[in-house]
Amino acid sequence: MAPKPSLVTEEGPFMSHRLVVVGAGYAGLSAAKRLARRLHRHDVTVTLINASVRFVERVRLHQLAAGQRLATLSLRQQLSGTPVELVVGQVTAIDTTARTVWIGDEPRVIGYDTLVYAVGSQARLDDVPGAAVHAHAVAGPEQAMRLRNRVAEIASGGTVAVVGAGLTGLETASELAESHPELRVRLFTRADDLGSGLAPRGRTHLRRALDRLGVSIHPQTVVTTVREDGFDTRDGRTFAADAVVWTTGFRAPDLAREAGFATDQRGRMLVDTTLRSISHPEVYAVGDAAAGVAVSGVPSRMSCQTALPMGRGVADVVAARLTGREPGPVRIGYVFTNISLGRRDGVVQFTHADDRPRRFVLTGRVAAAFKEAVVRGTVRAGRHAEPGNGELG
Numbered sequence: 473m474a475p476k477p478s479l480v481t482e483e484g485p486f487m488s489h490r491l492v493v494v495g496a497g498y499a500g501l502s503a504a505k506r507l508a509r510r511l512h513r514h515d516v517t518v519t520l521i522n523a524s525v526r527f528v529e530r531v532r533l534h535q536l537a538a539g540q541r542l543a544t545l546s547l548r549q550q551l552s553g554t555p556v557e558l559v560v561g562q563v564t565a566i567d568t569t570a571r572t573v574w575i576g577d578e579p580r581v582i583g584y585d586t587l588v589y590a591v592g593s594q595a596r597l598d599d600v601p602g603a604a605v606h607a608h609a610v611a612g613p614e615q616a617m618r619l620r621n622r623v624a625e626i627a628s629g630g631t632v633a634v635v636g637a638g639l640t641g642l643e644t645a646s647e648l649a650e651s652h653p654e655l656r657v658r659l660f661t662r663a664d665d666l667g668s669g670l671a672p673r674g675r676t677h678l679r680r681a682l683d684r685l686g687v688s689i690h691p692q693t694v695v696t697t698v699r700e701d702g703f704d705t706r707d708g709r710t711f712a713a714d715a716v717v718w719t720t721g722f723r724a725p726d727l728a729r730e731a732g733f734a735t736d737q738r739g740r741m742l743v744d745t746t747l748r749s750i751s752h753p754e755v756y757a758v759g760d761a762a763a764g765v766a767v768s769g770v771p772s773r774m775s776c777q778t779a780l781p782m783g784r785g786v787a788d789v790v791a792a793r794l795t796g797r798e799p800g801p802v803r804i805g806y807v808f809t810n811i812s813l814g815r816r817d818g819v820v821q822f823t824h825a826d827d828r829p830r831r832f833v834l835t836g837r838v839a840a841a842f843k844e845a846v847v848r849g850t851v852r853a854g855r856h857a858e859p860g861n862g863e864l865g
């Protein structure tokens with residue numbers, strides 16, 4: 473058999489190039505698979521490291537928290553038929569000098585020539601005192617399960633307070649209210665109003681839907697301390713709650729910052745338009761863990777609509793560079809924002825590529841069906857789902 477062609481790197485031709493992707497979410501999984509496809513004629517190894525053996529459908533974690541069952545999706549099945557090697561373990565450190573990643577408490581060390589950083593994001597529980605100890609979150613499956621267990625314990629008439637009315641807060645409050653009509657769900661936001669990124673029709677529908685579900689809305693509320701039984705606000709009020717759910721936004725894990733990469737305030741790796749780290753050219757970042765720039769210069773939104781094109785784009789960029797071509801920028805443009813409001817209602821806000829809302833909005837059952845089709849389609853397109861893998865929750 474003829475030898476596989478050499479790759480071109482800054483150090484000169486390479487025989488076996490080690491591509492390592494950390495994180496198998498929407499961005500990392502698509503990057504690893506596409507890298508393997510793009511470079512299959514070349515002498516490369518593609519290793520995908522993920523904390524879990526499952527693919528976690530993060531966009532459904534509010535459903536898990538509300539008591540619904542989710543399909544569990546096997547990464548091994550997803551990768552079957554590809555040369556991608558899956559390593560299950562938590563990366564605890566990156567040594568940029570030795571070009572290695574460290575996995576687990578009794579470290580296993582894996583070397584890389586090119587690294588793709590795709591570790592996603594987590595809840596901002598360090599925003600205010602007490603949140604990390606007392607508040608719940610829906611950013612990861614363990615957190616969603618903990619909230620689900622807590623909600624199941626709350627007696628009828630009890631209160632769940634959702635703090636933060638971005639997309640995750642809206643979806644979580646709606647889902648909890650629909651699945652648990654016996655509970656009072658209250659939604660708190662520091663903003664003056666809800667749905668700032670929506671056209672007027674979307675905002676009106678959002679209000680009506682929350683009203684129908686019995687979610688009470690508390691604007692201009694700045695939480696300063698979370699306690700076991702509620703929270704305090706900047707204007708001196710105290711609210712009681714049986715569970716406080718913290719949905720004030722996401723931040724990236726500390727891994728990149730601790731390893732000495734250039735990062736932004738939210739811990740996201742700073743990258744150029746080809747998703748390459750601005751401090752370490754052999755490293756790329758994608759998805760929620762990357763501070764990218766979408767078309768027309770707006771900062772990239774932490775979403776699947778960013779993670780998926782970044783995952784595909786980084787594979788094209790790396791493949792181009794390793795085969796001696798200079799890639800163009802990865803273009804990220806937006807088409808819509810999807811908000812589920814329980815299982816039977818929603819708002820789909822169509823957007824310009826720079827994420828500004830267009831006038832066109834879908835609402836109600838049509839929007840719910842649209843969102844469900846998008847979420848399922850995403851999984852099917854990546855073939856993350858395999859039948860018979862069981863359920864989560």
Ligand SMILES: Cc1cc2nc3c(=O)[nH]c(=O)nc-3n(C[C@H](O)[C@H](O)[C@H](O)COP(=O)(O)OP(=O)(O)OC[C@H]3O[C@@H](n4cnc5c(N)ncnc54)[C@H](O)[C@@H]3O)c2cc1C
Pocket residue numbers: 494495496497498499500521522523524528530531532533534561562563564590591592593610611612640643725727758759760761774775776777778779810811
């Ligand atoms: C409840 C909820 C609802 C959402 N709804 C929507 C929506 O409707 N539409 C939308 O576009 N977006 C939505 N999002 C946001 C969306 O889920 C994220 O933007 C998306 O998951 C980002 O993809 P990613 O690949 O960057 O990261 P993730 O999907 O978070 O994947 C990161 C992967 O990295 C792994 N990992 C992390 N750290 C390590 C480590 N140290 N070592 C090894 N592995 C590691 C994780 O286990 C995970 O598998 C929602 C998020 C939540 C929480």
